[in-house]
Amino acid sequence: MVVGDTGKTFPPTPRRWIGEGGNRGRPWTRLLTTVDVPGRMRYVIVGAGRVGIRTARALRDSDHEVVLVDSDANAVERAREDGFEVVEGDGAYEPNLQAAGVEDTDALGALTADLTDNFAACMVAKHYGCRTVMRIDEDYREDIYREYADQVDEVIYPERLAAIAAKNALLGGDIRAIADVAQDLQLVQFSITESSPMRGYSLSELELPARTRLLAFAKDGESLAVPGNDETLELGDQLVVLAAFDRLGDVRELIVGETGRAAAPGGA
Numbered sequence: 214m215v216v217g218d219t220g221k222t223f224p225p226t227p228r229r230w231i232g233e234g235g236n237r238g239r240p241w242t243r244l245l246t247t248v249d250v251p252g253r254m255r256y257v258i259v260g261a262g263r264v265g266i267r268t269a270r271a272l273r274d275s276d277h278e279v280v281l282v283d284s285d286a287n288a289v290e291r292a293r294e295d296g297f298e299v300v301e302g303d304g305a306y307e308p309n310l311q312a313a314g315v316e317d318t319d320a321l322g323a324l325t326a327d328l329t330d331n332f333a334a335c336m337v338a339k340h341y342g343c344r345t346v347m348r349i350d351e352d353y354r355e356d357i358y359r360e361y362a363d364q365v366d367e368v369i370y371p372e373r374l375a376a377i378a379a380k381n382a383l384l385g386g387d388i389r390a391i392a393d394v395a396q397d398l399q400l401v402q403f404s405i406t407e408s409s410p411m412r413g414y415s416l417s418e419l420e421l422p423a424r425t426r427l428l429a430f431a432k433d434g435e436s437l438a439v440p441g442n443d444e445t446l447e448l449g450d451q452l453v454v455l456a457a458f459d460r461l462g463d464v465r466e467l468i469v470g471e472t473g474r475a476a477a478p479g480g481a
Contacts (some may be wrong), residue, residue: 253277257313257343259304259334260325261288261297264348264371268322269297280313282334283325305333320344324369328361335365387469397457400428401464405450408470417442421454422463429453 254277258265261283269279269292281292282304289301302309304323315321321338323331328349335345345365350372362368391400405412411419421427430440433449440452456464 254319255317257282257315257318257321259323261292261299265324266292268324282309282313305330307337310334310337315341315343318343320346322346324348332361388465398455399458400453400455401461402451402453403468405446405448406469407448409468410470411446411468414446416440416444422460425454425456425460425464427452428455
């Protein structure tokens with residue numbers, strides 16, 4: 214890494230270029246996930262702004278430990294009023310991350326609006342063996358994106374995640390888009406409804422269309438887990454399916470039934 218006069222770290226020359234597709238557009242499903250992670254984990258979130266505080270709340274709601282780092286006094290005060298532990302200081306500097314306990318952290322999310330600070334925080338966290346997730350805004354050029362993305366575990370675009378939320382509002386309560394995995398693949402969570410053709414059948418009897426795969430299953434009110442063939446599909450049960458966009462309609466009709474016939478928007 215190169216250290217400038219200010220003491221902040223800046224990105225080195227990348228050792229390789231990301232291939233076509235790369236990590237681009239992949240949301241931080243490994244940091245903020247709809248599938249419960251077993252055990253209590255510890256996260257450091259750099260940036261207590263809109264994106265950072267919402268992420269911290271979601272992690273706390275899943276009973277994980279979260280520490281925020283931010284240099285803005287107002288943001289720090291708001292986060293503390295919300296009940297969070299906060300280190301006041303620039304998250305691009307190692308001493309501030311040490312004060313947040315980066316040595317004992319499972320993952321760090323650098324979620325400020327400053328790309329350089331985000332990258333610096335991720336490089337420090339990498340040194341301590343943390344998983345790193347970095348925010349980048351969509352107005353950066355592709356070459357800038359590639360230079361940074363090669364050095365961290367995941368890159369997230371808040372604008373794209375907002376599009377996922379808007380999509381879910383359109384889809385309704387029985388269908389929920391989790392992530393756009395690739396150009397033509399989507400991870401979607403479906404609920405068994407009263408009109409579901411599969412209601413009362415077992416998972417072993419569920420025959421999904423080609424280019425689809427069942428990844429997780431949960432009884433109503435329980436955590437998602439690896440599906441077992443003997444499970445009976447009942448009202449409110451949840452199924453997480455990886456499917457090509459052109460198969461989503463067939464899967465929706467099979468699992469949700471008549472209530473899910475509205476067309477699902479493709480892409481995030």
